[in-house]
Amino acid sequence: QKEVEQNSGPLSVPEGAIASLNCTYSDRGSQSFFWYRQYSGKSPELIMFIYSNGDKEDGRFTAQLNKASQYVSLLIRDSQPSDSATYLCAVIGGATNKLIFGTGTLLAVQP
Amino acid sequence: GAVVSQHPSRVICKSGTSVKIECRSLDFQATTMFWYRQFPKKSLMLMATSNEGSKATYEQGVEKDKFLINHASLTLSTLTVTSAHPEDSSFYICSADRQGSADTQYFGPGTRLTVL
Numbered sequence: 001q002k003e004v005e006q007n008s009g010p011l012s013v014p015e016g017a018i019a020s021l022n023c024t025y026s027d028r029g030s031q032s033f034f035w036y037r038q039y040s041g042k043s044p045e046l047i048m049f050i051y052s053n054g055d056k057e058d059g060r061f062t063a064q065l066n067k068a069s070q071y072v073s074l075l076i077r078d079s080q081p082s083d084s085a086t087y088l089c090a091v092i093g094g095a096t097n098k099l100i101f102g103t104g105t106l107l108a109v110q111p
Numbered sequence: 112g113a114v115v116s117q118h119p120s121r122v123i124c125k126s127g128t129s130v131k132i133e134c135r136s137l138d139f140q141a142t143t144m145f146w147y148r149q150f151p152k153k154s155l156m157l158m159a160t161s162n163e164g165s166k167a168t169y170e171q172g173v174e175k176d177k178f179l180i181n182h183a184s185l186t187l188s189t190l191t192v193t194s195a196h197p198e199d200s201s202f203y204i205c206s207a208d209r210q211g212s213a214d215t216q217y218f219g220p221g222t223r224l225t226v227l
Contacts, residue, residue, distance in 0.1 A: 034215075036218075041223075042220065042221065043204045043218045043219060043220050043221040044155070044204075044218050045218070046215065046216075046217065046218075049215060088154065088155070097143065097160075097208065098145075098157055098160065099145070099155075099157070099206075099216055100157075101154045101155045102154060103153070103154045104154055
């Protein structure tokens with residue numbers, strides 16, 4: 001089982017819709033959870049981090065964490081074509097400060 | 112902000128030569144810097160973790176004699192790919208762990224290495 005799993009996509013949504021990106025992780029001791037956006041040929045850009053169960057909102061983005069289910073998600077409201085990118089879920093495990101990345105979900109927002 | 116730079120952004124070299132990549136945190140001091148490699152359509156793979164003034168910690172399967180890491184100061188880490196071969200061609204990305212910011216890593220723009 002991979003440590004951090006994401007559906008590779010592509011996830012295609014129309015402009016203005018809500019995009020829902022999901023991630024599961026295997027280390028139950030994980031404490032910190034991150035969402036990064038990566039455009040083709042560029043390095044990852046931090047969008048949000050979340051440490052506690054529940055929702056965390058920042059503008060059009062909402063991260064949701066459920067530690068009991070070992071599940072973290074990212075919702076993007078009012079999706080724009082400029083949101084089209086690969087979204088990487090990353091987790092810091094219980095024992096180290098290493099970021100473990102999922103393989104990413106490719107999001108395509110259709111104009 | 113939390114800006115991390117890398118230099119060069121792109122390098123092409125001949126097989127057998129060595130290439131040095133610099134990673135700098137421009138507006139903060141980095142407790143720790145990390146080096147990742149990313150192959151096309153793959154996720155980031157951590158190569159090594161470096162702390163200022165101490166030896167880097169390499170991930171399993173990463174040759175420390177081939178990928179030399181020097182973390183000279185709280186704002187600079189370098190990765191040298193020695194005796195590069197075509198299979199070393201990849202996107203190399205560094206990140207810096209901002210001092211006092213716990214787990215948040217800020218990524219540099221990456222270096223595209225092509226070995227001919």
